[in-house]
Amino acid sequence: MAIESCGTRVVDADRVAAVNVRMPTDRDLTDTADVFGLLADPGRLRLLLALLEGELCVCDLAAVSGLSESATSHALRLLRAHRVVSVRRAGRMAYYRLDDAHVRMLLDLAVAHTEHTEAIHPEREA
Amino acid sequence: MAIESCGTRVVDADRVAAVNVRMPTDRDLTDTADVFGLLADPGRLRLLLALLEGELCVCDLAAVSGLSESATSHALRLLRAHRVVSVRRAGRMAYYRLDDAHVRMLLDLAVAHTEHTEAIHPEREA
């Protein structure tokens, strides 16, 4: 799975070798893909964007995201399992907050991009 | 689908309203989720990381990514459809390049993050 695997020919062997030495490990690759995967769902995206400004309880997150409370809970469980969000419990309420600096950067970048293209192409893009 | 929808109660109505006005449109949300979705696969991630440094032909991309040439072609088609990569044809060869500044930033950020956490936790994280 590393430097030049299966038996298919190669055109620019030097470039291929150069790219291969810079290629992250399998584990880092799947970890990164997993993080992107967490952001690849409109519902979870809404939850996380809502949390950008501070903590919210589950029912407010459901209201903001338009998801059912059950779907919200499932989504939060997934995000919690990946340590993207953390919980604070107060009585029977549960307050979630964004707890991953890398994900926060990705979200900020994505928001900035949509606002930017919105400003340039108010009619819509692509 | 906008400010306060389905009939579930809300705890902090002000925060919910404030978050709602900043929430991107449905369309922007799904577009963003789609972009993240494109990055949510180790194979495509490898292809795109390989293209960070310049164009490569399909067979070299297959060699670098460890994907079959057919799978590589399918993946490139998807990326092409979303205008993340573009093609230059030379005879029967096809040279792909990364053609989306936003995706490039996301990839750079992801790489920087893995290298950074690698430097801090050489043994492995999470």
Added chain:
DNA sequence: TCACCATCTGAAGAACCCTTCACATGAAAA
């Protein structure tokens, strides 16, 4: 022209993901 080769494509099957439903848990109010 014919054979070859790089790339592309459609169909099919397996694996995976998201939502919903019904119910469980555990804290607070009655």
Added chain:
DNA sequence: TTTTCATGTGAAGGGTTCTTCAGATGGTGA
């Protein structure tokens, strides 16, 4: 204690996605 309420959870379904296989396309060289 009993009820109520916010949240959490498992199972099931319908949809989506990834890979492979087999074959198509179209440029190249003989």
